[in-house]
Structure formats: structure tokens, C-alpha cells
Amino acid sequence: MSKSEAESVDFVRQIITQDVANKKNGGAVVTRFPPEPNGYLHIGHAKSICLNFGIAEDFGGECHLRLDDTNPEKEEVEYVESIKADVRWLGFDWGENQFFASDYFEQIYEWAVKLIQDGKAYVCDQTTEEVREYRGGWNKEGKNSPYRDRSVSENLDLFQRMRDGEFKDGEKSLRAKIDMNSPNMNLRDPAMYRIRHQHHHRTGDKWCIYPTYDWTHGQSDSIENITHSICTLEFENHRPLYDWYIAALGIHHPQQIEFARLNLTHTVMSKRKLLELVEGDYVSGWDDPRMPTISGLRRRGYPAAAIREFCAHIGVTKFNGMTDLALLELYVRNNLNKTANRAMAILDPLKVVIENYSENKSEMRKAVNNPEDESAGIREMPFSRELYIEREDFMEAPPKKFFRLAPGREVRLKNGFFLKCNDVIKDDDGNITELRCTYDPETAGGKAPDGRKPSGTIHWVSAKHAIDAEVRVYNVLFEKEKADDVPEGVDWKETINPSSLVVMNNAKLEPALADAESGACFQFERLGYFCVDNRDSKPEKLVFNRTVSLRDNKKKK
RNA sequence: UACCCGAUGGUGUAAUGGUAGCACUUCGGUUUUUGGUACCGUCAGUCUAGGUUCGAAUCCUAGUCGGGUAACCA
Numbered sequence: 072m073s074k075s076e077a078e079s080v081d082f083v084r085q086i087i088t089q090d091v092a093n094k095k096n097g098g099a100v101v102t103r104f105p106p107e108p109n110g111y112l113h114i115g116h117a118k119s120i121c122l123n124f125g126i127a128e129d130f131g132g133e134c135h136l137r138l139d140d141t142n143p144e145k146e147e148v149e150y151v152e153s154i155k156a157d158v159r160w161l162g163f164d165w166g167e168n169q170f171f172a173s174d175y176f177e178q179i180y181e182w183a184v185k186l187i188q189d190g191k192a193y194v195c196d197q198t199t200e201e202v203r204e205y206r207g208g209w210n211k212e213g214k215n216s217p218y219r220d221r222s223v224s225e226n227l228d229l230f231q232r233m234r235d236g237e238f239k240d241g242e243k244s245l246r247a248k249i250d251m252n253s254p255n256m257n258l259r260d261p262a263m264y265r266i267r268h269q270h271h272h273r274t275g276d277k278w279c280i281y282p283t284y285d286w287t288h289g290q291s292d293s294i295e296n297i298t299h300s301i302c303t304l305e306f307e308n309h310r311p312l313y314d315w316y317i318a319a320l321g322i323h324h325p326q327q328i329e330f331a332r333l334n335l336t337h338t339v340m341s342k343r344k345l346l347e348l349v350e351g352d353y354v355s356g357w358d359d360p361r362m363p364t365i366s367g368l369r370r371r372g373y374p375a376a377a378i379r380e381f382c383a384h385i386g387v388t389k390f391n392g393m394t395d396l397a398l399l400e401l402y403v404r405n406n407l408n409k410t411a412n413r414a415m416a417i418l419d420p421l422k423v424v425i426e427n428y429s430e431n432k433s434e435m436r437k438a439v440n441n442p443e444d445e446s447a448g449i450r451e452m453p454f455s456r457e458l459y460i461e462r463e464d465f466m467e468a469p470p471k472k473f474f475r476l477a478p479g480r481e482v483r484l485k486n487g488f489f490l491k492c493n494d495v496i497k498d499d500d501g502n503i504t505e506l507r508c509t510y511d512p513e514t515a516g517g518k519a520p521d522g523r524k525p526s527g528t529i530h531w532v533s534a535k536h537a538i539d540a541e542v543r544v545y546n547v548l549f550e551k552e553k554a555d556d557v558p559e560g561v562d563w564k565e566t567i568n569p570s571s572l573v574v575m576n577n578a579k580l581e582p583a584l585a586d587a588e589s590g591a592c593f594q595f596e597r598l599g600y601f602c603v604d605n606r607d608s609k610p611e612k613l614v615f616n617r618t619v620s621l622r623d624n625k626k627k628k
Numbered sequence: 629u630a631c632c633c634g635a636u637g638g639u640g641u642a643a644u645g646g647u648a649g650c651a652c653u654u655c656g657g658u659u660u661u662u663g664g665u666a667c668c669g670u671c672a673g674u675c676u677a678g679g680u681u682c683g684a685a686u687c688c689u690a691g692u693c694g695g696g697u698a699a700c701c702a
Contacts, residue, residue, distance in 0.1 A: 079642050079650085107702050142701060199700060208698055209630040244700050254631045256698040265700035284702045308632055308697050329633085331695090336639095342702090384651075386641055388634090391695050395639055398652065408665060443665070474663065485661055517661045528661050597662045621664050 081387035083122065083328055087130060087299055090326075096298045100132030103297050104158070104165075105172075105288070107139045108150035108272075110342035111357040111364045112157045114378065114399070115333040121382035122330070123301055124163040135295055136165035139172045141287045143271040151272070153357070157365035161375050172291050173273045179282050179290055180234070182320055183245060183263055187226045191319050192263060193219055194229040195246045202244075205251070206259045213251035213259045233266060236279045240266050247286075249315065257312045261285055289313040292325040300325045303332040304391065333385070334393045337547040338363045339554045339563070353567055354548075358606070360616050361548045361571050371545065372592050372602030372618030373399075377406040396547065400619045407592060407600045407618065412440040412447055415485070415530045416595040416615075417579040418542055420459035422534060425490070427509045428456040433533065438486045452581050454487055457534035459579045461597075464529045465506060467495060472625075474527035476506070483525040485596060489514040530596045537579035540613040542601065544573040584613070592618065 080088070091098050102123040106116060127134035136158060140146050158165070186192035195218045197205065207213035221229070233243055245264035253259055263286040268279045292300045300313075307329045317324045334340065339348075340363060348354045348362070357364050360371035368378065381402040385394055415438075433455040441447035460476070469477040476482045481491040487510075494507035513520050548554070548571045555563040587593070592602040599620035608614040 081641095085644085105702095109702080139702070145701080195700095202700075203698075206698060211630095211698090213698095241700065246700090256631085259698080262700045267700085281700090283700070288702085304633070305696055306702090310632095331634090384640075388641075390634060390641095392640070395652085398640070401652065404664090413662080439661095442660095442662085472663090483661055487661095525661090527663075530662075594662085594664080597664075599664095621662075623663070625663050 100130035103135040105137040105139045109145035113363045118333045135168040137170045143269045293323045297325040300327045336552040377402040411592045411594045414593045415581045417459045418575045419462040421462040422505045423458045453533045453536040455533045458531045483528040540578045542575040542578040542615045544617045
């Protein structure tokens with residue numbers, strides 16, 4: 072990290088630094104990460120997690136994990152569990168501070184009663200359609216609900232009966248009495264409670280009225296003594312309401328601060344759209360390695376540290392931009408380059424027969440596990456008469472900038488010998504099936520005694536020692552940078568990249584990979600970073616996922 | 629059409645009234661048993677117009693452009 076990057080501080084931390092200096096909240100810093108358990112967490116949530124937990128760390132405060140479960144319609148325990156697992160995997164710890172908004176339902180109910188008593192809330196009988204109509208619009212003034220002036224006692228009675236289940240869904244609601252002509256729509260008598268005869272994943276059937284987000288969030292923050300309630304930009308217009316409720320209640324007043332959510336090229340990020348991809352079988356599940364979900368990235372092989380570094384790098388602002396996916400990949404490569412052991416793997420095999428190497432012979436060649444990390448040691452790879460090389464490492468009629476194998480040309484087999492191609496064997500259709508080559512036993516050290524230089528260095532595996540594997544090569548899910556920016560009438564899902572997954576069924580791996588553990592990451596030399604799939608890989612049938620390719624400078628120079 | 633927010637190289641950001649800096653990208657080069665890594669160099673920016681000031685990316689006004697907002701979703 073550069074000096075200026077280390078010293079620069081985002082605007083949220085600047086606000087908090089000020090507050091701490093001014094002894095606001097006694098100098099305490101308490102943040103929270105408050106997802107709704109209605110889906111899996113994605114890379115955008117990672118930005119928020121890193122911000123909230125990171126601030127708690129920086130200021131010696133705490134960060135709570137709060138599940139914002141006020142709408143039983145879309146929420147499930149499966150999501151709660153996945154959220155907890157993903158936050159932990161990212162490397163953060165909420166300690167004892169795990170909460171649910173539903174923990175506060177009783178308190179929030181009592182506060183609603185208080186607002187009714189203070190004449191600041193009323194039970195409304197309007198339908199959603201009527202509410203919408205009476206609310207007016209940006210240039211249309213609102214009209215008061217005919218139920219707005221009910222007496223306190225009538226409101227109290229009705230609200231109690233709402234809770235007791237006397238009314239059907241949607242028949243009544245509790246609304247805050249604010250201002251039906253506010254230029255801010257959120258202040259035109261917003262709903263506080265709606266009737267939903269629905270089972271809740273935690274409170275069961277105890278409640279048939281549920282508080283809305285606006286009427287829950289600030290109060291939950293207040294109960295938990297949150298000092299800084301950090302959320303995304305689309306809640307800016309809700310802040311006056313957040314402040315109104317807290318002021319009306321006269322309780323601890325956390326400060327809401329909004330920042331820009333993360334937008335990544337070539338991907339969609341809304342939970343609704345991710346759900347559509349899962350439910351429509353466009354992907355194999357929430358943890359499909361093409362998904363921007365934390366579980367998908369994990370399965371893809373992205374290290375948690377790389378995600379954290381990426382989040383630190385992109386910073387926090389109020390500017391709604393679009394971050395290039397390539398930047399995320401950069402951090403993944405940087406991390407893996409230092410940590411992943413190298414291995415040889417052939418995705419698309421082409422057989423090579425070394426005519427001057429005896430049939431029954433084989434020998435072990437030494438290979439460095441990680442040139443970036445001496446402590447990773449060395450391993451041995453078998454070498455024999457028949458090898459596999461990557462089909463694209465041979466060209467019968469190579470262009471000028473092709474440095475690999477070609478008829479009459481000599482290349483170096485990495486960790487092996489110099490290899491020269493003498494003959495090309497083809498089948499009846501003209502497809503190349505085999506290369507007849509010779510090797511130079513004098514080049515065992517990778518250098519020729521006569522000082523000649525090969526045109527390039529390629530990877531290989533010994534055919535009779537190789538193990539078979541399936542390798543899944545992933546590409547972007549959407550070829551367009553702005554994934555869901557489609558013309559009118561076009562379904563955004565139609566732009567899914569048909570080659571987002573390419574399965575290589577006939578991959579050949581060096582034998583050392585046989586006991587690679589689930590999730591283990593390797594650099595397949597010259598190809599990219601690959602990890603053992605944590606779901607489908609079995610000892611008898613290994614499955615690898617391509618995490619990310621190596622940077623490719625072929626086009627240049 | 630109302631309100632809120634924003635705008636710094638291609639991208640992400642820093643500079644908080646005092647030299648526009650950093651990273652990625654681009655392009656070029658060095659090293660290299662990975663066309664990887666590392667290293668060196670290089671191109672490139674304050675939305676516009678006024679104003680305040682000795683001095684403005686920063687403050688003010690207006691405009692332009694972009695985003696958000698009219699669920700009993702969060």
C-alpha cells in the first residue's frame with residue numbers, strides 16, 4: 072500500500088473521528104451490519120461488512136450483526152445461516168453481538184402505542200390503492216386520510232385489535248401522522264405496521280402485525296446503542312423519517328450516514344435478480360462460481376483476504392460509480408500469486424511421443440512449488456516417453472509472434488528438457504492427433520551446453536502418470552459491462568454469456584494433485600489459478616474450478 | 629415536472645483555501661525455465677459559466693450531466 076493510500080481516510084471515518092474527538096456518545100463507536108435474511112450475501116455486502124467491522128476495529132468499538140427480519144414473506148433460516156457463515160468466512164467476528172430486529176417486536180409495539188398516545192400515529196382503513204392515491208406525487212399534493220383524525224382511544228383500541236388478529240391482511244395499517252404535503256414522499260404519513268397473517272421464521276405465529284423497515288431500523292439501532300448507522304445511498308431520503316421517529320420517541324439518537332453501494336461490471340447485484348438466476352436455473356445455485364455471492368466467490372476460489380483488500384482499495388464515497396471486475400481479479404491474482412502452489416495441468420491434451428526416450432524408462436523431475444515462497448519447497452514430477460501438452464501450445468504454421476512448439480522448432484519443457492518437434496500425425500479428417508518429437512538429454516538443467524535458447528517454455532504432464540479431471544473454466548456471466556442495461560422489452564437474462572461455463576472433461580493433471588483437498592487453490596502453470604470444487608469434486612473424480620486466468624500479455628509486444 | 633445527493637485522467641480514489649498525488653489500465657523497456665511475477669519509464673484529470681479571495685478541485689450562485697425517491701419491500 073502506498074503512503075497516501077495508508078493515510079487517506081474515507082468521509083465516514085472522518086465524521087466518526089470528529090465525533091470521537093468531540094466526545095459524542097461518550098466517545099464510543101458502535102456500528103452494525105444489518106442484512107435482511109432474504110437471500111445470500113454478495114460482494115456488495117462485503118463492502119458494507121468491511122466498512123462497518125473495519126470501523127469498529129479502527130476505533131476500538133464494536134460491530135453488531137443484526138438480521139433485519141421484519142418481513143416474514145421473504146425471510147428464511149437458511150439465509151440466516153448463510154449470512155453468518157459468509158461474514159465469518161470474510162474474517163469478521165461479531166462476538167456476542169448477534170441480534171434480530173424481531174427481538175425488539177414487543178418494544179417497538181410499545182413505542183407505537185406511545186406515538187398513538189402522543190397523537191403522532193393513527194390506524195388507517197385505506198387500501199394500498201387508496202393510500203397511494205391520497206399520497207399524491209412529486210407534483211401532486213397529498214390529501215389527508217379520512218381516518219387521520221381518529222381519537223387516541225379509538226386508535227388504541229383498533230391497534231390492539233389489529234394485534235389480536237381481528238382484521239384481515241391489508242384491512243388496516245398504522246401510520247405516522249406527519250405531513251401529507253411534504254416534498255419528501257417518505258414523510259407523507261408513512262406506514263408503521265401492516266397486517267400479515269404469516270408465519271415468521273423466529274417469532275412463529277405470535278404476531279400478525281409486522282413493523283416496516285422505517286419504523287424498525289432506527290429504533291433497533293437505538294436499542295443497541297449504535298452510534299453510526301451506515302447504509303447505502305438510496306436511504307438518504309429516509310433519513311428525515313429515521314430522525315423523526317427517534318426524536319418523537321426521545322430515545323438515543325444514532326447518526327445515519329449513507330455511502331455509495333458497489334457496482335461491478337459484467338455482473339448483477341440485486342438480490343431480486345440473483346434470486347431469479349437461481350430459481351430460473353440459469354446458474355446451479357446461490358454458490359454457483361459465476362455468482363457474485365460470497366459463497367459463489369468462495370467456491371470459485373477467491374481468497375477472503377483478496378476480497379478485503381479489494382474493498383479497502385475501492386474506498387467509500389457518495390459517488391455512484393461502476394467498478395471494473397478486473398480490479399477485483401487483480402487482488403485475487405496478487406493474493407494467489409503469493410500463496411498458491413504451482414502445478415502442471417493440461418486442459419486440452421495433445422499427445423507427444425519422444426522417439427529417442429526409451430519405452431520403459433521414466434524419471435522424476437524436480438519442480439519448485441512456489442517461486443514467490445521458498446518455504447513451499449519442491450516436488451517431483453514423473454517424466455516419460457509419452458507426454459501431454461496443451462493443444463494450443465502447438466501450431467503447424469505459426470505466426471511470427473508465436474513462441475511455442477511448431478514443426479522443426481525447439482521449446483523447453485518446464486522443469487524437463489528441450490523438446491523438438493519432427494512430425495505431425497493426423498487422422499483422416501486432418502485433425503492433429505499426435506506429435507513425434509525428440510528431446511535433448513543434455514538440457515536437463517533447462518539450459519543447453521552449447522548455449523542455444525529455445526523459443527519458449529511450455530508445461531506438460533507424463534501421459535502414463537497423469538490423473539484425469541474435470542476442469543470448469545468460468546468466464547463473465549454477462550459480456551456487457553453494464554449487465555442489466557438492456558433495451559426496452561428485452562429480458563436482462565437474455566444477455567447471459569453462453570460461454571460463462573466451459574467444461575474441460577479430459578483434463579490431465581500431474582499426479583501430485585491426486586490428494587488435493589476440497590477448496591485448495593493452485594496455479595496451473597501458464598493457465599491461471601484453479602481450486603478444488605467444494606461441492607462436486609471426489610477423490611475418484613477431481614473437479615477443479617478456474618478462479619481466474621493469469622494475466623495475458625500475448626497481444627502486446 | 630418536485631425533492632435529495634453527487635461530479636477530479638479510461639477506472640477506483642487522495643488533496644478539507646496554498647505544488648492536483650496514488651493504484652489499476654494504456655504504451656515502451658529490463659529481468660525471467662510461467663507470454664506469470666518483479667522492476668523501470670510513459671500517456672492521461674479538477675463538468676460549464678460567473679463570483680468571493682493574494683490564492684479555488686475545495687467556498688457562493690446559476691447551469692449541465694448522472695444517480696436516488698411517489699411498497700402496507702428492505
